[in-house]
Amino acid sequence: MDILKTIFPMPPLASVEGRDIDTLMYLIHGLILILFVGWAVYFIVVLIKFRKTNNPKVQNTDSKASKISTVVEWAVAALEFLLLFAFSIPFWAVHVASKPEVKNVLEIKVLAQQFAWNVHYAGPDGKFGRVGAKFLDDNPLGLDPNDPNGKDDIATMNQIYVPVNKVVMLSLTSKDVIHSLGIPAMRVKQDVIPGMATMVWFTPTQIGQFEIVCSQLCGLGHYRMRGVLNVLSQQDYDRWIKEQKGSND
Ligand SMILES: [Cu+2]
Incomplete structure (x- = not known):
């Protein structure tokens, strides 16, 4: 697998969960590569072996039956089962189907729009203010001005700030059409659907800035629907939260 990693490098990885995704990617594409090369070789051998000059007359009775093809078929099927049951399904169970059981999860809501x-962000009180579609004219999040929980909430646009080494859970929804939040360095890609909240989570392992892209063609401006994931140290993140206090007033 290391050879594959050298020949076909992945984009830089900066999340805990991404390691398993990369392993899965390399295993699946490794198998596909073997099948591709195998079929190509078989195709060329057949072209040469059964060429017209050697076999002027069509006949379908030939060939000493060989067991090789049967063995290969079963081997490929077994490998595919192995990939599915030993890697894909366990991965899904751990990283996608079950929410992280850590207590200290940082939840951030993302509202996509064209x-x-x-x-x-919930702000210093840790509580998200109520939101409603009728308030979208007043503020871009649709925050209810009468809800005290929303007073200290923080809003940013195209910039997500998170602390390093902490599980970040993004709750996603959309104002208009279907978008998709892609953060390649976190190995995250999740559809964002109007009228429902989808969840995605990751644990950043590196301080730095990482690209956020919309991965679902969502209109004329799709190409410029980009953002930055800013991964900060815990102190820098706490300071940032404090600095933003009351940014909605
Ligand atoms: Cu979009």
Whole structure:
């Protein structure tokens, strides 16, 4: 697998969960590569072996039956089962189907629109203010001005700030059409659907800035629907939260 990693490098990885995704990617594509080369070789051998000059007359009775093809078929099927049951399904169970059981999860809401990401933080009180579609004219998140929980909420656009080494859970929804939040360095890609909240989570392992892209063609401005994931140290993140206090007033 290391050879594959050298020949076909992945984009830089900066999340805990991404390692398993990369392993799965290399295993699946490794098998596909073997099948591709195998079929190509078989095709060329057959072209030469059964060429017209050697076999002027068509006949279908030939060939000493060989067991090789049967063995190969079963071997490929066994490998595919192995990939599915030993890697894919366990991966799904751990990273996708079950929410992380850590207590200290940082939840951030993301409201997508043509063509930007509105990011909503609970603020110092840790409680998200109520939102409603009728308030969208007043503020981009649709925050209810009468809800005290929303007073200290923080809003950013196209910039997500998170601390390093902490599980970040993004709750995603959309104002208009279907978008898709892609953060390649976190190995995250999740459809964002109007009228429902989808969840995605990751644990950043590196401080730095990482690209966020919309991965679902969502209109004319789709190409510029980009953002930045800013991974900060815990202190820098706490400071940032404090600095933003009251940014909605
Ligand atoms: Cu989009």
